[in-house]
Amino acid sequence: AQKVTQAQTEISVVEKEDVTLDCVYETRDTTYYLFWYKQPPSGELVFLIRRNSFDEQNEISGRYSWNFQKSTSSFNFTITASQVVDSAVYFCALSEPNDSWGKLQFGAGTQVVVTP
Amino acid sequence: ETGVTQTPRHLVMGMTNKKSLKCEQHLGHNAMYWYKQSAKKPLELMFVYNFKEQTENNSVPSRFSPECPNSSHLFLHLHTLQPEDSALYLCASSQDLRGGILGTGELFFGEGSRLTVL
Numbered sequence: 001a002q003k004v005t006q007a008q009t010e011i012s013v014v015e016k017e018d019v020t021l022d023c024v025y026e027t028r029d030t031t032y033y034l035f036w037y038k039q040p041p042s043g044e045l046v047f048l049i050r051r052n053s054f055d056e057q058n059e060i061s062g063r064y065s066w067n068f069q070k071s072t073s074s075f076n077f078t079i080t081a082s083q084v085v086d087s088a089v090y091f092c093a094l095s096e097p098n099d100s101w102g103k104l105q106f107g108a109g110t111q112v113v114v115t116p
Numbered sequence: 117e118t119g120v121t122q123t124p125r126h127l128v129m130g131m132t133n134k135k136s137l138k139c140e141q142h143l144g145h146n147a148m149y150w151y152k153q154s155a156k157k158p159l160e161l162m163f164v165y166n167f168k169e170q171t172e173n174n175s176v177p178s179r180f181s182p183e184c185p186n187s188s189h190l191f192l193h194l195h196t197l198q199p200e201d202s203a204l205y206l207c208a209s210s211q212d213l214r215g216g217i218l219g220t221g222e223l224f225f226g227e228g229s230r231l232t233v234l
Contacts, residue, residue: 044118045225106159
């Protein structure tokens with residue numbers, strides 16, 4: 001069963017618009033980690049953020065912000081004032097302690113297209 | 117530059133060919149991974165090596181054969197593949213985090229090898 005769901009397949013925005021990517025996860029563990037990765041056209045996945053299950057503080061890093069809500073099992077990602085360079089596929093992922101921490105379970109990804 | 121280098125970047129092969137994908141990490145990590153990324157499917161974990169020992173084989177067909185001679189190098193040997201094996205194959209590395217308190221759980225990915233099987 002899919003443990004990480006990214007319901008949005010593709011989101012298209014015009015530059016300077018905000019865009020929010022949804023991520024819903026499923027786990028029975030109380031300790032787990034959530035991640036967001038960015039995959040630009042070059043192919044490599046680039047780490048953006050890790051959040052552990054005990055830290056529900058929202059985080060902001062420049063134009064990026066993340067909203068973690070355990071009550072709804074969601075870890076949403078917002079890009080503020082989007083730029084063309086933000087065009088990429090964004091993946092949400094889950095790591096659970098019963099597996100090796102490196103065994104990330106990825107969502108299907110959301111393609112973000114930012115046009116000038 | 118993520119510190120993980122994959123070669124070749126593109127590979128076209130027939131179903132009867134034998135080829136290999138190579139991955140090298142310069143980060144001092146102990147764990148290496150192969151992921152498969154097909155169109156419109158989530159990334160699929162194929163193999164995990166931890167301190168050169170294979171710790172995970174995610175029900176991968178035997179036509180894919182991994183090799184990890186040391187903690188810096190990882191190979192994926194390909195033999196008699198099928199057209200549906202065409203995909204982007206991504207290598208990643210991380211620190212060994214079993215029990216996982218100290219590390220970030222972050223994977224460092226290479227740019228991938230785009231495989232086309234004719």
